Amino acid sequence: MDIINNKSHNSPVIPNLCGYCLLILLILVFYTTDGLTQLSPGDLHKSHAHLEGLKNCSECHGIGQKIAQANCLKCHQLLRERINSNQGLHAQPGFEACEKCHVEHHGRDFELIYWENGQENFNHQQTGFALEGKHLTNKCRDCHQEKFIADKEKFLEAKKDLDKTFLGLKKQCLNCHQDEHRGQLSSECVTCHTLNSWKPAERWLAACILLASHGMVFILPTERSCSGIRMSPTSLIFWMLS
Ligand code: HEC
Ligand code: HEC
Numbered sequence: 079m080d081i082i083n084n085k086s087h088n089s090p091v092i093p094n095l096c097g098y099c100l101l102i103l104l105i106l107v108f109y110t111t112d113g114l115t116q117l118s119p120g121d122l123h124k125s126h127a128h129l130e131g132l133k134n135c136s137e138c139h140g141i142g143q144k145i146a147q148a149n150c151l152k153c154h155q156l157l158r159e160r161i162n163s164n165q166g167l168h169a170q171p172g173f174e175a176c177e178k179c180h181v182e183h184h185g186r187d188f189e190l191i192y193w194e195n196g197q198e199n200f201n202h203q204q205t206g207f208a209l210e211g212k213h214l215t216n217k218c219r220d221c222h223q224e225k226f227i228a229d230k231e232k233f234l235e236a237k238k239d240l241d242k243t244f245l246g247l248k249k250q251c252l253n254c255h256q257d258e259h260r261g262q263l264s265s266e267c268v269t270c271h272t273l274n275s276w277k278p279a280e281r282w283l284a285a286c287i288l289l290a291s292h293g294m295v296f297i298l299p300t301e302r303s304c305s306g307i308r309m310s311p312t313s314l315i316f317w318m319l320s
């Protein structure tokens with residue numbers, strides 16, 4: 079009786095087996111998670127809260143804990159499209175290392191977007207649409223708001239908040255301004271207007287275009303000409319001034 083009891087409680091075989099188990103288990107865990115055996119260094123931002131937990135580390139981290147931008151872009155498809163078509167901010171050089179400007183693990187409410195000089199001082203030239211004239215006095219959200227976003231469906235599908243994103247605008251004037259002239263003049267508004275104000279405008283040019291649309295073209299003996307206004311040759315009437 080005693081001998082049997084002693085054996086079942088103090089057998090040297092059982093502790094040895096468990097030691098091996100533990101070792102194998104550790105090795106397995108180490109290799110299957112690429113070394114991410116440690117716990118998360120902190121809570122993720124609220125946009126990424128659904129990615130909390132050990133099984134999701136590899137959604138963002140690649141081999142050796144490095145941030146894998148391809149992983150980020152797997153979810154952020156609208157951005158991936160922009161980068162692939164070489165458009166927008168993130169297609170610029172210096173935007174490859176996501177973790178440089180998107181700091182994680184500092185809690186649900188820690189800003190996920192780091193603006194190098196602050197959002198208000200953002201150098202808009204980087205986007206390929208320089209802010210000039212009156213636009214310099216606009217607030218960011220005067221332009222970056224739902225009503226000016228061109229392809230709304232796509233953004234709603236991707237669950238974007240249309241009043242929070244900076245994507246989706248087009249730089250053509252008519253995306254945000256009414257065509258006062260109902261298509262009678264050019265859609266290249268800056269031909270006649272400056273970005274400071276709609277008034278005054280290049281009246282002579284407007285008159286020129288309107289007359290041209292009725293089959294008349296002026297060749298002015300000054301530095302100003304009507305070149306650039308397209309007309310069919312048959313409708314050309316040359317009227318030399320003086
Ligand atoms: C939503 C994407 C995302 C997920 C999911 C994620 N991380 Fe991270 N993690 C990051 C980013 C981005 C950084 C870089 C942050 C920085 O440099 O400030 C980072 C940095 C780290 C660091 C380095 C911290 C430092 O101070 O250098 C560790 C360690 C880490 N993560 C572990 C984990 C673990 C473990 C998990 C899973 C439990 C995990 N992460 C899940 C995005 C993520
Ligand atoms: C599994 C999908 C998934 C992965 C992987 C992922 N994200 Fe996100 N991310 C989301 C979702 C969902 C949102 C919230 C909706 C939105 O803004 O697109 C979000 C939001 C964001 C935002 C916007 C936050 C804001 O305040 O507007 C940034 C920036 C961001 N993610 C960067 C990253 C970076 C960098 C990585 C890689 C380290 C990454 N994400 C990986 C799904 C993901």
Ligand code: HEC
Nearest residue numbers: 166167197198200205207213216217218221244247248249
């Ligand atoms: C007069 C309107 C206007 C104002 C004001 C404005 N933007 Fe823009 N912004 C645009 C347009 C138009 C684009 C799109 C340019 C393109 O893609 O061709 C754009 C693009 C951007 C982008 C690039 C998005 C991407 O990734 O492609 C960022 C970031 C941005 N703006 C930030 C800002 C910030 C920050 C402010 C305020 C300091 C601001 N904008 C003020 C019109 C404006």
Ligand code: HEC
Nearest residue numbers: 147150151154167172173174175176178179191193243244
């Ligand atoms: C040099 C800084 C910088 C780097 C590097 C960078 N970003 Fe951004 N990111 C920004 C800024 C600034 C914004 C806010 C303006 C905007 O939306 O374009 C932003 C916005 C975002 C957004 C939100 C856009 C939206 O849908 O409205 C996502 C998602 C994002 N970045 C993901 C990434 C990923 C993925 C990488 C790596 C491939 C990356 N970023 C690299 C600065 C950076």
Ligand code: HEC
Nearest residue numbers: 212220221247248249250251254267268272273274275276
């Ligand atoms: C992304 C939207 C957007 C685009 C694109 C845009 N604007 Fe604007 N613009 C605005 C907003 C918003 C204001 C301020 C509100 C207003 O006056 O309509 C403004 C104001 C102006 C003003 C001043 C009006 C006044 O009386 O004070 C002029 C002039 C102007 N824009 C010209 C242009 C021209 C020319 C283009 C094309 C090269 C253009 N804008 C492209 C959004 C835009």
Ligand code: HEC
Nearest residue numbers: 255256258263264265267270276277278279280281283284
């Ligand atoms: C060929 C020249 C020309 C082009 C191109 C042109 N405009 Fe004009 N626009 C004028 C003239 C001339 C006036 C009258 C200005 C005045 O009374 O001083 C005017 C007036 C306006 C006004 C009214 C100003 C006011 O307060 O009464 C707006 C708004 C305007 N244009 C917007 C646009 C927009 C938007 C575009 C581009 C889609 C555009 N224009 C293209 C010549 C032009």
